[in-house]
Amino acid sequence: MPPINRKSAMRVRRGRVAKKNNWSPDARDYYALPQSEIQIERTDPGPGYRHVVNVAQLRRFLGILPDWEELAVGLQAISIYRGNPDWLGLSNPGVVVITAWVREMWWQVERSWAQEEAELLELLEVEVVPHGESSLLEVRWTEGQARAFMLMDVLVHELGHHHDRMTSRGAEASRGEPYALEYARRVAGELWPEYVREFGT
Secondary structure, three states: OOOEOOOEOOOOOOOOOOEOOOOOEOOOOOOOOOOOOOEEEEOOOOOOEEOOOOHHHHHHHHHHOOOHHHHOOOOOEEEEEOOOOOOOEEEEOOEEEEEOEEOOOOEEEOHHHHHHOHHHHHHOOOEEEEOOOOOOEEEEOOHHHHHHHHHHHHHHHHHHHHHHHHHOOOOOOOOHHHHHHHHHHHHHHHHHHHHHHHHOO
């Protein structure tokens, strides 16, 4: 896996609306039609990837998330999506996505990434060591640590973008990446004791 430098991608263009034989939008297509409740889906992880979060775990996490009722406003779906080498999560209007994890679990990352995430890596007690003779670091995740990272950092970060979009004028998230980063850091600090009670370490 190439070095990881970011956890969210730039906005991507939505896929085409799924059609039935009568050419009307599929009622389950959360990009095409408003949903009566938030859909949660999990796709195939894709070759070389594995999921570290399942639907039941995601629902349990949302149950302990501070301000969930406020965050849920305008949210149509959360997708646990196939793995992607370029990003771990994204937020489109009404839809938040987190991806599958690389199958071998451990990452090689730039020092700058490890420094940005140092507080959370320390909280999760993730082992970080030099990677051979290179300037990279090796982040030695366990499955439980990877799950906590995806839920408490990546998912909350993308929910921060969604909340920004819903509370900003116009359709864009005007406060951008700094808002989502700060939101994820604040929630992680508040949520950690409750997360440990719910999921263990």
